[in-house]
Amino acid sequence: MGTRAPVVDHGPRVGTRVALTFDADMTDGMLANLRGGKVRSYANLRILELLEREQVPATFFLTGKWVQRYPEVTRRIAGNPRFEVANHTYGHAAFTADCYDLPRLPVDELAADVAKTFEVIAPYGGRQTRYFRFPGLCHDAAALDALAPLGVTVVDGDVVSGDPFAKAWRPLVRAVLDHVRPGSVVIMHVTEANAAMTDEALPHILAGLRERGLTPAPLSEVLAGA
Numbered sequence: 001m002g003t004r005a006p007v008v009d010h011g012p013r014v015g016t017r018v019a020l021t022f023d024a025d026m027t028d029g030m031l032a033n034l035r036g037g038k039v040r041s042y043a044n045l046r047i048l049e050l051l052e053r054e055q056v057p058a059t060f061f062l063t064g065k066w067v068q069r070y071p072e073v074t075r076r077i078a079g080n081p082r083f084e085v086a087n088h089t090y091g092h093a094a095f096t097a098d099c100y101d102l103p104r105l106p107v108d109e110l111a112a113d114v115a116k117t118f119e120v121i122a123p124y125g126g127r128q129t130r131y132f133r134f135p136g137l138c139h140d141a142a143a144l145d146a147l148a149p150l151g152v153t154v155v156d157g158d159v160v161s162g163d164p165f166a167k168a169w170r171p172l173v174r175a176v177l178d179h180v181r182p183g184s185v186v187i188m189h190v191t192e193a194n195a196a197m198t199d200e201a202l203p204h205i206l207a208g209l210r211e212r213g214l215t216p217a218p219l220s221e222v223l224a225g226a
């Protein structure tokens with residue numbers, strides 16, 4: 001049939017709006033780290049506090065396992081009228097071969113994984129979307145074919161902050177502000193222990209956007225060129 005889930009990197013290059021997106025990864029290994037006390041948290045509440053305080057719109061790509069581990073934080077995100085929620089798979093497995101070191105899901109399980117994640121997220125209400133982001137942004141024709149029946153739009157992004165396992169905040173600020181333009185989709189993480197510099201970078205990123213006349217907006221509005 002040639003039916004394939006559409007993929008977008010950014011919205012129309014018009015106006016002043018940009019989308020700040022935050023991925024909420026969660027794997028069984030991360031859950032084990034939490035249980036064993038190896039890490040304190042994969043939910044960066046300082047990011048939420050800043051976005052709430054400054055009334056900044058944002059979009060959160062949630063894994064099902066993250067939602068199940070952090071139901072209260074999920075409620076807080078979904079309850080914010082400025083935030084949209086989207087799908088980042090159930091357990092952050094790879095949807096293609098050779099996707100970093102992530103274990104791979106078989107192709108015939110991809111659609112069920114994503115559908116299950118929507119079922120986990122949906123009860124939280126708020127601004128639900130059919131946006132989907134692949135772990136590690138890894139996708140191929142087979143993965144896009146598999147997800148077509150779900151009616152998702154795959155959102156990669158055109159500005160990669162590089163925040164996973166960052167050791168300093170300045171490179172993140174530079175990575176974002178050097179590449180951001182009207183319609184951009186900025187990729188960051190709300191995973192705290194795995195992205196420990198994001199909350200320190202964020203105030204500087206917001207200030208830099210203001211200086212450039214750019215305004216954060218929900219992903220749906222940025223993609224619509226509203």
Ligand SMILES: [Zn+2]
Nearest residue numbers: 023025135136
């Ligand atoms: Zn991810």
